[in-house]
Amino acid sequence: MNWQVLTVGEAVVRGYLEKPLDGNHGEKHPKAEEYVKNGIPFIMANDLKDGTVDFKHCSFITENRAKKLDKGFAKDGDVLLTHKGTIGITAIMKKLPSKFAMLTPQVTYYRIYNGLTQEYLKCYFETDYFQKVLRMRSSGATRAYIGITKQLELPVMIPNIGNQASFSRFINSIDKSKFPATPSPLMPCQGAAPSARDLSKM
Template sequence: MDIPHGYKKTELGVIPEDWVICSINQLVDNNIIEKPLDGNHGNIHPKGKDYVSYGIPFIMANSIHDGILDLNNCHFIKKEQADNLQKGFSLAGDVLLTHKGTVGNVTIVGKIFTPYIMLTPQVTYYRVKDSNKITNLFIRYFFESRKFQTILQNFSGGGTRSYIGITKQKELPFVLPPLAEQKAIAQSLSDVDALITAIDQLITKKRNIKQGTMQQLLTGKKRLPGFGEGYSYKQTEIGEIPEDWNIVSYRDNLSIISGLGFKKAEYKNHGVKLLRIDNVSYGSIKWESIAHLPQDYAEKHKDLVIEENDILLALNRPITNGKLKIAIAKNTDIPAILYQRVGKIIFLNQTYNKKYAFYLLSKFIKKFVEESAVGTDQPFISTTNLKKYKIPLPPPEEQKAIAQILTDMDAEIEGLEKKLEKHKTLKQGMMQELLTGKTRLKYN
């Protein structure tokens, strides 16, 4: 391979000649960073019984995700206990790296409202000692780079029990451009991160608005223009609803057909698609993971064949990341056959607008699941109990109008989600260029 002028070949690939390759240990020995530390091991490691509702944040690997340190959903320990621990005292500005179980998640500790945060043995902090040689933002982005992550995973063994201790972390390679170039690289990536964060926050805002709108419209607390004139509200067994709405039960109006447990020996490379639990996500079917059955199975199992606009529901593990796994089949999803513990909702009368039914069911079944799903490791929906559930139902024209409002909201959110993924992809491309020195930035 020809090496361009001004570049050199290293263990991290071809990089600019004026960049330095060193180990984490060399950064420590040269007083560029402090000695990396994680939390306390052994008997003095805080236990579950030590957790309190407020105190010093106690950071585990799952507290770090998507470049964010989640201080709202972490555990806390008393300051008196934390003060008596020996190590793992992390401060604002530290770069955090998860190194046990989940290996390779990275963040920077931002503003904190306690003297420090306490790390578990799952997380290491990296602290700048000489700010004239290195910046914490550059450390963070280099740790997130594809090359470093690949090396990190190789060092940690991979799998669910992956682990890389402090001693092994010190052997990891690090690339050190001139400080001004570090800052320029970090600033460029930070600008993209700021845009990603802004889009993500907007998506969260739009989702919250949609949830509030669903709550108002699907219960009749708010009526759309042209509906409800001259009607008041009535008290019912499920609460107050508009006078012109009815109460319906799942038992009398809906039925759920569940699929069969086809064996892997029956799978083919081509044929009719098999709709499994992992294919069902909120609002749509995802075919990233796909299995096929012989084509003639569609004729053998006609009652299990999915048609366009069918509403599908995951009966096992029905909620993922706070979202109910319920979808509407599109033309591109068919033909497909139901696998076991995936349900197809059958309407026993014609009073439902399909799109409205999707939003109605996604709201009320989610509530039902949260209240009464059976099981803990893999909770599942008991269709027998579900049939006892009762819900309010507006006239058909109002259903259609409500469905259109919510569909438009979903389309806006989907557009923002695509924009978010586009910028995340852009960031990955920028990191690949900037952190290898393939593209150089002008700096003073």
């Protein structure tokens, strides 16, 4: 069997991922009056554009202010996923202009350890199937939201490294809007992939 189907939490336990984290909530969240012209990028959902992070137009905070925060320290190679308000936008953190970036509570980082590639995980997050699951499991009367605890329950399909590369190339070459919200049409790799019915039981 070339495919594993795990929850995000199981992928963390098995060493594929570090536990995902978002930015600081409540009183620790930096305020607009604390923004500076240059410094540590402070990444919001609308800074994720075309699969990358827009460092040119994002907000910044000082390094001293950033060091007072508890979490949300993102670095190059992290896969980002928006999870509040506008959910499901993805990007890979690349070419950081500083030591690290800070995330707002709208964005989660997924940091890969072993057995996954950043490009594969980003492409998987963009599939119709995953996007549908994300919407179904989000809550909120006025703004969609899926917190870290719920994100740990999301399904992750993990093929071998060779199949991950094939998957990524295929996803990047097609118009995904033409496919239904099931995983099988988006997986042109050798070996049987789990069915949508199996995934829906997770």
